[in-house]
Amino acid sequence: MTQSFDAAMRAFAPRLPLAVGLSGGADSTALLLACAERWPGQVHAFHVHHGLQAAADGFEQHCQALCARLNVPLSVRRVDARHAPGQSPEDAARQARYKAFEALALVNQVPEAIKTIVLAQHADDQVETLLLALSRGAGVAGLAAMPAQWQRGGLHWSRPLLRVSGDAVRAWLRARGESWVEDPSNTDERYTRNRIRWQLLPVLQQAFPHFRDTFARSCMHAAQANELLQELAEADLAAVGQPPRIAALRALSRARQANVLRHWLRIRHSTTPSAAQLDALLQQIAACTTRGHRIYLKVGNGHAVREGEALGWYN
DSSP: OOOOOOHHHHHOOSSSEEEEEEOHHHHHHHHHHHHHSSSTTTTTEEEEESSSTHHHHHHHHHHHHHHHTTTEEEEEOOOOOOOOSSOOOOHHHHHHHHHHHHHHHHOOOOSOOEEEOOOOOHHHHHHHHHHHHTTTTTHHHHHHHSSSSSEEEEEEEEEEETOOOHHHHHHHHHHTTTTOOGGGGGGGGTTTTHHHIIIHHHHHHHHTTHHHHHHHHHHHHHHHHHHHHHHHHHHHHHTTTTTTTTTHHSSSSSHHHHHHHHHHHHHHOOOOOOHHHHHHHHHHHHHOOTTTTOEEEEETTEEEEEEETEEEOOO
C-alpha cells in the first residue's frame, strides 16, 4: 500500500552517516529536510551539476541556501552528462549522477565515512519506470523497476519514498511552507518519461485509482522472479563452465541457455545482448553438432565465437 511521507520516513532505518542526493526539486528537498531533522549532524547533501541547461546554476544556488539553513554539509560535483550516440539523454544523466555520488562519497571520509546514499524517487517514478520497461519489451529484470535498497561501490543505497506518491511529497512540503525548484525539462514531452507522467498517469488515476499499489506488487513479483533466475543462472554457469562448453549448453533447455548466456555476458563481459542477437546465438548453438561448425556473431558490444568446444566472446 502507498504510504504517507511521515510513515515512510518513520520506517526508514539507514546506516549512518548518510548522504542525500539533492537536486533541489520537491522530492529531494523534502527528503533532505526529513533526514536532517531526524539525524542531525549525521546527514550530508550531494548535488550534481549536469551542465545541460541554463537553469542548472539556479538548482545549485537553491541547494546551497537550503543546506546553509539546515546546517548540512553540501558537496557539489560538476559532470559532463551529454549522451553518446544511441544513448538516451536520461540514461546518460543517470549514469553520470551515480558515478558522481560515488566519487563524492569517497571524498567525504572525514570525520566518518558515508555509509548510505539516499535517493528521492517516489511511487510515481516507480510507475513511470515500469511503463518505460513495458514499452521497451523488457524482461523480468526491467519489470522489477527500481529496487528500494541495494549495494554498489561499497555503499548502501536506499529509496525510502518508493511507496509515497509525488502529490503526497509536495503536500508535505507545502504544509511546512517550504519551497523547491522546478526543472524546466520535466515538462518537455519530447522525453518518453515526461509523456508518461503528463499523459498516462492522469488517465490511470481515473481508471484505476489504486494503480500505484497494484503496479508496485507487479514490480515485487518481477523482482522475486528475477532473483530466482539469477540463482538458476549461477548454478547453470557453474555447470557449463567459463567459457561455456557448447555441449553442456545444448544439454539445457533453450530458456535456460538464454538465461545463463545473458548472465555470463553480463558478469564476465559487461555486455547485454539484444533479443535478436541472443535468438541468433541460440540458433547457432542448436546447429553446432559438428566440429567444423563455425560461430561468429555480433552479440552485445562484441562478438561471440566458437573456440574448439567452447563459446568465447571478444570486443
